[in-house]
Amino acid sequence: MQSSFDKTPLLFKQVCVIGLGLIGASLAQAIKDNHLSERLVAVDRHLPSVDEAIKHGLLDAGSTRLTDVVAGSDLLIIAVPVQAVQAVFTDIKAAMDNGQLATDCIITDVCSTKVNIIEAAKSVFAALPTGFVPAHPIAGAENSGYHARRANLFVNHSVIICELTTTSSSAIAKLQQLWEAVGATVMPMAADHHDAILAHTSHLPHLLAFNLVEQLASHDDNLDMFRYAAGGFRDFTRIAASDPKMWHDIFFANERAIISALDEYGVYLQTMRQLIIDKDSTALMGLLGRAQAARRHFGHMLASTPYTDTSAMSASYNITPSNTVSGTITVPGDKSISHRSIMLGSLATGVTNVTGFLEGEDALATLQAFRDMGVSIEGPDKGRLTIHGVGMHGLKPSKTPLYMGNSGTSMRLLAGILAAQSFDSVLTGDTSLNKRPMERVAAPLRDMGAVIQSTGHDGTAPLSITGRDTVGQPLQGVEYDMPVASAQVKSCLLLAGLWANGTTTVIQPEVSRDHTERMLSAFGYPVTVDGNRISIEGGGTLTGGDIAVPADISSAAFFMVAAAISQGSELTLTQVGINPTRTGIIDILKLMNADISLNNETHVGGEPVADITIRSSNLQGIDIPEYLVPLAIDEFPVLFIAASCAQGRTVLTGAKELRVKESDRIAVMADGLQTLGIDCTVTEDGLIIEGKGSAGVGQSEVKNSQSVFGGGHITSHHDHRIAMSFAVASLRASKLITIEGVETVNTSFPGFAELANQVGMSIEVHDSRV
Template sequence: MRKVVSRQQKNQKNNNQTFLNAQPSLFKQVCVIGLGLIGASLAQAIKDNGLSERLVAVDRHAPSIEEAIKQGLLEAGSSTLSEVVAGSDLIIIAVPVQAVQAVFMDIKQAMDSGQLASDCMITDVCSTKTNIIDAAKAVFTSLPIGLVPAHPIAGAENSGYHARRATLFANHSVIICELPTTNYVAIAKLRLLWEAVGAKVMPMEANHHDAILAHTSHLPHLLAFNLVEQLASHDDNLDMFRYAAGGFRDFTRIAASDPKMWHDIFFANQNAIVSALDEYGVYLQTMRQLIIDKDSTALMGLLGRAQAARRHFGHMLASTPYTDTSAMSASYIITPSTTVSGTITIPGDKSISHRSIMLGSLATGVTHVTGFLEGEDALATLQAFRDMGVTIEGPDNGNLTIHGVGMNGLKPSKTPLYMGNSGTSMRLLAGILAAQPFDSVMLGDTSLNKRPMERVAAPLRMMGAVIQSTGHSGTAPLSITGRDTVGKPLQGIDYELPVASAQIKSCLLLAGLWSEGTTTITQPEVSRDHTERMLSAFGYPVTVDGNRISVEGGGTLVGGDIAVPADISSAAFFMVAAAISQGSELTLTQVGINPTRTGVIDILKLMNADISLSNNTHVGGEPVADITIRASNLVGIEIPEHLVPLAIDEFPVLFIAASCAQGRTVLTGAKELRVKESDRIAVMAEGLQTLGIECTVTEDGLIIEGKGTGGQDDQINNSQPVFGGGQITSHHDHRIAMSFTVASLRASEQIIIEGVETVNTSFPGFAELANQVGMSIQVEDTSI
């Protein structure tokens, strides 16, 4: 049940917080019962941070008490609570769980005798919570108003007073059980104490805590103890331990923990641990049978999902990128250079990589993918389908093997599907998930959760989908109700797109694969047709009649080989780089030239760019060619609106080209740019102005006053700087960051670009490749 907090209660909480923050120390006297690793470490942290005026302790091990007093940690100590507890306003219980009830009896006796106030705060550090609460009920009848059960998720291999460390809890989680019987001030003060020693506080109900810890802590310890016992019981046990590899040592390290403590924990959390053991036994038996049956596909699926999940949940919980675990923030420091040259290969097309995962997973049979883009966005799509039970081997240098589960083979994910920063993943998957029998939730990082999702949610509802954009103003997370709950399949519709958007079109076409009847999408202008092409490549009939695209529901997809060509959106940065810089000539090999994606080439040619195509062929149903670009005198143009949807992702770098052109360039009909990873019109205008370019933002575009001067007698004049230097904020938009990197080729001074870590979403290795052709980019970790 949702807890309702009145305005008066909120005001009281605020007043309490102000009062607590004004105190010189949180407590007058803290009494720690048990000077083992956790109790002594917390005592040391309280002492070092000045959180209590006095500190006393109770422990049966007299030498620990004596040493703590001698070292100045304690003002007093004893083996008997009544001798030191008087006047304490916080008691911390740090004894084995089976001993807690006896401690409660001593505390109650101290309250009854007047040594302790009835509202004295009482907390513990035990790793089980339900039995702590039950023990308190058994002793006090009604729970004390100062009782706040807690559990720090921290520890060390060594135990005892001498192993104490004041920093033990820094950057570790502490779970607090906020009981309805507890005074709010007690909860607030305990939260402040844990935060003061560096911990991150998380509220959790006691039952849920015990179930979670049974799986994540108690079961691993139990298995470690059992495995060591198993090997030690072998006749050749010496060799077993002599040749044990690092994995054995790492896993069984926790078996060096205190046996008495874990003996008590296993009994105290009996029900949850037995349930976890039973579940583990089922999984173990499944793996045993896979090995007996030599079921390679199923075993690879299990191992692959486990490997990916280990990484995925870490990134999901921290909202960090998949491909950059070392830094949350980075900058480019770019020294101006003048020329680029060479022959290079651009990474695989992101749009096609997304779709190869989606359709390969839904196909029958095996799909082999080459050239897969191992960038953040495509990896988010890959992980989502692994979460829904698809076995995917790789990626390995752009190679994937997808074991398709068929149109009706997806399984519900145990957790929300995490899309990272990928709008394509979320919008296209919305169409697939809207047709599934099970419920789904999709969420993204902070940036993605701000981007509009009603543009796909609204037409999906017209098809009968039950979908909620649960964020503010129609944004993610998306919550989708399964067809089993709704009770009927999706219905095909005839829908006119309000804007030319490949993402909306693809979302609805994918939903149409499961819909009754025909789904027809009419687009105002031609947009990317990768979905239509790939559906055909997987054997699914698609009807294209001008700007009308139709699919019939109820068909099947058949797996095969998919070759992903180089991404023209990524190639665009190098195309502009060569066009604007002095004496440059650059060849980009086997780039996808799908006619719905070549707007950037058409626009650059209208601006007088020297671009030629050679070695034209087809790869996986997509046309490809080598693109060669030479330095040229660009001229400003009015960009034809029919080309806008065909170059929507390339406009940030086209703005760089326009700045280097002679005369004015005018873009209209590009509202779509305002709802990308950032408002790309506003952000690019801000950056251009920082570098000295005059530009004007309009409702649906941008006007740029180019500073190119042209040349006489067809002489190329790309030697004069166009941009100054400065510091650019990319707003963590990968295309903004890469575009201003290209500007350095015509800059007079150093350019620094902040927030470039997101470049890995579409172009891993961009800086290295740019340096290879003649640019000078230094990547600086700014996360610290």
């Protein structure tokens, strides 16, 4: 039987590692373990490290002198302190001159500065060798030296390669193969940009850590300071245990970029110092809140880096069949209203206090975007936010692209706001969002005079938006007849119309959710609604106030269907938003004979709310009226579960919008339903489902033979609503259901599994990333 070891291709005949410290020895070990070179030799001034590496079987040969072992090497890896690199180049050139090395052998390094390495090579070689590929693995450890080596040190870490014009493409490709073979992700970057980035993200933090430890050590009472130092001090200063010689050399080698980073840091420190002296609570809370949120946001962005291949996302549900749900619960705040409360609160004059804010990843992406544009926002704290509005012309350009995560609402609505700003902007998201269509908002915005560039021939994100200062004129109001009812497109254009000259009118073919219109009115901005024509005049102002976000009917929908399809169930959902443009789920379930009642109806923040009680029901298959489709567009995945449990056929038409959501929800749901034993047919604009329900399901006893679904393995395609819908199916399943790709549930419904288990379901969450 052939081992995986034998299958690994040899990339090199002989690799020579120059320097057996942590990085050099770890890379040597990874090359050895992955069988990437026929021979492996090394050079290090510390002879005991070389001898030990040979004794361990890591090296075929080693020496303190390059000339003793380098002959015939087709890859040289320089892993010495940056100040010693020029001397190594001199030795390499001598080996080339005396015929020990081919002039086109690959030469690379692992140093954390790049401009000085390139300059050192230029000073030694008459012309840069065609095999010279500067590189830098973004990896390390607290301990250094040969004994600290780890073959897996580079797994899931980035390696930056500087692709010089003098370097052969084959050398770059070969080195990229090497790094990818040891588990790293390769990223190209210009040398000067690399040094500037690393000065801020690596060199400056190390410098500060060394300085802070020195500062505390110099105090007379340093014993108490170190004895009572909290975890934050220990975590931050851990990197001060790194090799002083290495960092001494780095600080001098990258002098210009580090000094620039220090000067910028000094300005920020002085600003914070003055805020404390002035006791400027609002500004200080804004600064601290932005920093806290940015750190969390960076975490989301970093977590999404391996999602380039979405199969890497590994969280899953294992759901044991259960029969009944009961209780009284409150689902999270409405996502649509949460988005808009941040947007309009940020653009308003004065302070806006928000309660019931949904702390899901989608809404947090919108929150972070406005913080990136200079808005001071306190919270979220148990659903509470305080937004210090900057007014209609107070947004500032973000220093980086605005990252929307998985939120299509954030990207499409923000495109309308940013199209009217004076500054340039870039909107981007995770891999899933960057595949979704954005021309549906970009094209009508261009009709208003926006300069907006989507990506690729499919018109996807990232979106690049040119500011009005560059364009030279404001947006112009238009009348736009929407081909498909879409609240996101409508809202995007209405928001752009706040700054446009004249009137912006959107004509929708069917009613779509009207949260934007309602909230604009709540902020004192007049909106004219004439049937399906919605108009707004540009040039007005928004005034801050209190916004109460009701519970999200889209989140409530999963529990409404859960109670309707399961035996002896009665579930009450409190203070759910029942905006008439969102109640399609209730209307459709009632047409299917669901037992639903609304109580305690009232208004909160301009939105109607009610307690919804739903009981076990004998559902009937129906032809879903097309006029209800836009009013339930997000709820159809779970309605497909209800239809599967109904008696007879359910037919959905007029739902093309479902094919361009987080996934093609029609195709993905059909695949999952068929996996669980449901007969369904995909049509161009909908789905036909043959229900397997039978009489007597309601309040009467349901026998095990009345299971509708089997068990099986469901792929959600990382669509939160797909994942939650198939979780609900477990209430009428006969066997275990496993759902892959459920981590995106947190975009709209953090705590879904816990709440589902609270009312009687049995969901186990597995996340291999933890």
